[in-house]
Amino acid sequence: MGIFGLFGSGNVGNDGSLEAVLDHLRAAHPDAVVDALCGGPETVTARYGIPATRLHWYRGEYRTASRLKDVAGKGLGKLVDAFRIAAWVRRHDVVVVPGTGILESTLPLRPWGLPYSLFLLCGWGRVLRARVALVAVGASETGSRPVRVLTRWAARLAAYRSYRDTLSRDAMRAMGVDTTGDQVHTDLVFALPTPPRGDLSGPPGPVCVGIMDFHGSNDERDRARELNSRYLDGITRFVGALAAEGRPVRLLTGDDVDRPVAEAIIEAVDSPMVTAAATASLGDLMKEMTVADAVVATRYHNLVCALKVGTPALSVSYAAKSDRLMADMGVGAYCHSAREIDADRLLEQFRELERNRSRVRRILAERNVVLVGRVRQQFAALSALLPGSDPAPAPAGQETP
Missing domain, CATH: 3.40.50.2000 (Glycogen Phosphorylase B;)
Known part of the structure; x- marks a missing residue:
């Protein structure tokens, strides 16, 4: 099983989504063999103990290309990445994109960056018959036509889609994706362990x-x-x-x-x-x-x-x-x-x-109980995607919106 995303690159929210899925896999599927294609493979391997491969061949992917050498490096990198992603996808039955705003444009991005890589991932997944699952992801509409096209086709080519909120599902529907069978659960981070609270009767905190x-x-x-x-x-x-x-x-x-x-x-x-x-x-x-x-x-x-x-x-x-x-x-x-x-x-x-x-x-406190139930539903659906797994029933009393 492969995991794809901008993990290990300094964003703790992205890494939290990875951690939540790994915790589930280790508890529910201890025999699963997992590796990652990600932004910071050294960090991911050191922190989470799984093999990891660098997402981009060109190491200056996120630096501004101000010189001809940098532009050429980025251009060549796009071509090389197409083959590298295909080779990585070929080794897996299932590839999971866990959480994060993978389908969002709420922060600055370029179409040839993550949208292009995600399109390659989902496209190669369809060609090579590896199931690509977008699990509890965030999405938003965008005014950039290239980003919109790549995002729409990546979502269409994925074998499974679910979202962390109805806003994300509505955004993908507005961009031309048939979301009829797509579920809404909640953010995967709600599955992480919660530290015990401090003493509320003590002196005021910060x-x-x-x-x-x-x-x-x-x-x-x-x-x-x-x-x-x-x-x-x-x-x-x-x-x-x-x-x-x-x-x-x-x-x-x-x-x-x-x-x-x-x-x-x-x-x-x-x-x-x-x-x-x-x-x-x-x-x-x-x-x-x-x-x-x-x-x-x-x-x-x-x-x-x-x-x-x-x-x-x-x-x-x-x-x-x-x-x-x-x-x-x-x-x-x-x-x-x-x-x-x-x-x-x-x-x-x-x-x-x-x-x-x-x-x-x-x-x-009341709402957290509901959201934990929704995460359990999502993990049951994720388990059903794995080879040899039977679909697990959703927790009683918890429905997706």
């Missing part, structure tokens, strides 16, 4: 602020600098206001690219009340959040972690998926746009969240 190197979506490249400046200014002012009140603030990241943002905020606020946490996994993030009074999060999987551990959270949403998740968890009132960030309004929403802290905790 406010965790999950930050992001935000530049808008793939369709907003012309506004990237403006959006980044506005976001950074708004978050910095918010953090500064909390620090001025004597509130300890822990800055959390979700990707390696976020670390300079944390450093810039710390420098600008210049207060001992503001510190940055060293987090290398979603488990690390959840441990920070279990002792927090509240979480204000931008990255989607920072938000998932806060909701999963039951800490009251406010979403600084950069994509509709965050708003949908908050609504599904019963706390949709606590959303703020990353594009139109207003520090004063964000503070008002934060204070309202704190006033309703006890009620929010109860709501999150």
Whole structure:
């Protein structure tokens, strides 16, 4: 069995989806032989103990090609990757693409990057009769025609599709994919172990602020600098206001690219009340959040972690998926746009969240029970795809939307 995705590349949300699937396979299918085609094979092998192959032949794939040599390297890499992916797919009966926003364009991307690789994966899967399964993935519409075409055909060629929310299924339907038989479950990260909560009767904990190197979506490249400046200014002012009140603030990241943002905020606020946490996994993030009074999060999987551990959270949403998740968890009132960030309004929403802290905790506890059931359904469906497996029944009382 093969696993495909941008794992080991510095994004802890992506790695959390991989970890959730590996935990399931090791518990339910201990004899399964698993390897990965991914962004950071050395990290994946060291951290998760599975063989891994580099997704892109050209190591400068994600660097801007400013010289003729770089352009030629990328072009040759696309050709080489077509054969490398075919050779990798040929070795597997089933290839799983676990979770992540693999079908999204909510962040900047180029059609010849991940969309092209995913199209090759699904196309070769159809040709070589290897079942490619898109499992609980995220999706969004895009204004880029090349990305749209590649994404649509990748999804059509996959043998199995399920989504982490109805928004994703609706997006694929709008892009011309027949989603009649596609299921909606929830994000795979809800299957990860939840650390025990801190002592809520003790002294007040910090406010965790999950930050992001935000530049808008793939369709907003012309506004990237403006959006980044506005976001950074708004978050910095918010953090500064909390620090001025004597509130300890822990800055959390979700990707390696976020670390300079944390450093810039710390420098600008210049207060001992503001510190940055060293987090290398979603488990690390959840441990920070279990002792927090509240979480204000931008990255989607920072938000998932806060909701999963039951800490009251406010979403600084950069994509509709965050708003949908908050609504599904019963706390949709606590959303703020990353594009139109207003520090004063964000503070008002934060204070309202704190006033309703006890009620929010109860709501999150109830919703988490439902979501765990949906993840079990998804894993039962995944098990049914494996060679020699009989379809497992879904947990009683849990239905997909």
